[in-house]
Amino acid sequence: MPKAAGKLGGDRQRGEITEPKVVIVVLNWNGKRLTVECVESVTKIGYGNYEILLVDNGSTDGSQECFRSRYPEIALLENKANLGFAEGNNVGIQRAIDERADYILLLNNDTTVDENFLSELVNVAERDSRIGFVGPKVYYYYCRGRRDVIAFAGGHINLWIGKARNLGEREEDRGQYDDTKQVSYVQGSCLLVKTEVVQRIGLLDSTLFAYWEETDWCMRGNRAGYTSVFVPSAKIWHKVAASSGSVGNTYYLTRNLFWFMKKHATRKQYLCFLTYFFLVQFWISAGRIVGSRKGSSMLIAFLKGVKDGINRH
Numbered sequence: 350m351p352k353a354a355g356k357l358g359g360d361r362q363r364g365e366i367t368e369p370k371v372v373i374v375v376l377n378w379n380g381k382r383l384t385v386e387c388v389e390s391v392t393k394i395g396y397g398n399y400e401i402l403l404v405d406n407g408s409t410d411g412s413q414e415c416f417r418s419r420y421p422e423i424a425l426l427e428n429k430a431n432l433g434f435a436e437g438n439n440v441g442i443q444r445a446i447d448e449r450a451d452y453i454l455l456l457n458n459d460t461t462v463d464e465n466f467l468s469e470l471v472n473v474a475e476r477d478s479r480i481g482f483v484g485p486k487v488y489y490y491y492c493r494g495r496r497d498v499i500a501f502a503g504g505h506i507n508l509w510i511g512k513a514r515n516l517g518e519r520e521e522d523r524g525q526y527d528d529t530k531q532v533s534y535v536q537g538s539c540l541l542v543k544t545e546v547v548q549r550i551g552l553l554d555s556t557l558f559a560y561w562e563e564t565d566w567c568m569r570g571n572r573a574g575y576t577s578v579f580v581p582s583a584k585i586w587h588k589v590a591a592s593s594g595s596v597g598n599t600y601y602l603t604r605n606l607f608w609f610m611k612k613h614a615t616r617k618q619y620l621c622f623l624t625y626f627f628l629v630q631f632w633i634s635a636g637r638i639v640g641s642r643k644g645s646s647m648l649i650a651f652l653k654g655v656k657d658g659i660n661r662h
Contacts, residue, residue: 369398369471371450371451372444372445372454374442376437376438377416378407380412380458384416387460393464395464402426402441403416403424404426404441405426407430413427433559435554435556439553442553446547449544452474453544453547454539456539459587461490466585474541481575482575482577483578484501484577485581485585486517486526488522488584489587496586498521500518501536502516503535504533504534505533509622510621511614511626515536533577535563537562539585542566546570546573550570557608557609558605559597559605596646596650600650601654604657606658
């Protein structure tokens, strides 16, 4: 069983209206420096009624001792092993539900946040009971020496070819993505979900371990009648892929693509996807991998991901 201690945040009222309670789940795995920077940015936000919940995935770098010493007031759940992004977050999500949170925010430990990001997310989510998931405009922490290069401005899924596209990726922000709008999914680096949605559709799919789990979640929510909304007035900065290795990324991204498609595509869409993947995408991906620094090990991970992805019943 995980161990817990303390909390951070408080109940603040705006006039006579009580802010909804938000539990912010930050998952850590051997990334204490990243997590500390993330937590420090969160403690400066303007939203009042929130708690931070740190979940450690069996770190061996002294993260647990660091957090207990530096943040005795913040809850810390300690998993005995690396449960992956999905199940690691599920531990925190379940705790948030038990604490009767109105909203649960999943926040990557390799992010920093704008002081108004949570207020903006909650304000939009409160507009409509059908809104289940909301997410911010995500910038690269640094890209080409700039802080205004977009990493995510909403997500679009094409189930005919198995493509999940992060809108705005690598574009400098010139205001071209400043409209709040419904999207296919919001990114797991910062995702606010209503607790009632989780209680209806369930937790993240732990079999995915890492990658595609938030897209799967949003799709499941969509089928249950909830929408996903991109909120450009909420802003965070993400050290993209800072918390994971490229070989592992390759395997899980590839395997989980097939598992996601089997779960959400129609039979015709899945057959179209298979045709496109093996005639086009397989060769593009393999060629890019072979030319990379870890070419041989990544190619093995890619091929294993394809094999395990296809063979899941």
